[in-house]
Amino acid sequence: MADDSSPIAPVGSESQPELDTRSPVAVPGKRGRRPWSTMLLREWAALRYPDARLVEQLRLGPTQAKLLGVEVSPALEAALRVENWYADGVLVLPSEVLIIEAKVKATPGAVGQVKFYVRQAFATLDLQRYMNLPFTPVVLFAEDDAAVSQFCRNEGCRVEIYTPHWIADYLTQVQFRTRL
Numbered sequence: 001m002a003d004d005s006s007p008i009a010p011v012g013s014e015s016q017p018e019l020d021t022r023s024p025v026a027v028p029g030k031r032g033r034r035p036w037s038t039m040l041l042r043e044w045a046a047l048r049y050p051d052a053r054l055v056e057q058l059r060l061g062p063t064q065a066k067l068l069g070v071e072v073s074p075a076l077e078a079a080l081r082v083e084n085w086y087a088d089g090v091l092v093l094p095s096e097v098l099i100i101e102a103k104v105k106a107t108p109g110a111v112g113q114v115k116f117y118v119r120q121a122f123a124t125l126d127l128q129r130y131m132n133l134p135f136t137p138v139v140l141f142a143e144d145d146a147a148v149s150q151f152c153r154n155e156g157c158r159v160e161i162y163t164p165h166w167i168a169d170y171l172t173q174v175q176f177r178t179r180l
Helices: 037-047 074-081 109-121 124-128 144-154 167-175
Strands: 056-060 085-092 097-103 136-140 158-161
Touching: 037 056, 037 085, 037 097, 037 136, 056 109, 074 109, 097 109, 109 136, 109 144, 136 144, 144 158
Parallel strands: 097 136, 136 158
Antiparallel strands: 056 085, 085 097
């Protein structure tokens, strides 16, 4: 059980030390890919939960992965065993812990990711002090696809739709770039 110096603080808590997180996958720039889903997550969290601290890319794990029938160096095998998973976002609220997977395009695969992350969250030391709260899997989409949203709900995930002002940029630069 974590003590009061846990790196994740619920809404209204004064203590908010650093967490074991990582930066978004890509940095915006001339040659870099924009972190669209990270931008989506940040904007949604700021609007929906303005008093909560969004923890991005929270380390969950480690895995128990191994290779079968192939020998690799001990260093590679050790690295495989301690590889981690990262939730896009975590919000600790007074009544629940939200584990969030953000996707601009609604995709049914987000369900598997976020449900796996919830499982991993139960074994994450930084979250042990919140085991008395329900852990809620949340998929956040910028695009609403009724069939995907219903599938996610049927699988036990909360569905949040937030369409940002920059969606046209995403559609032209990413989703439909080969069609336009």
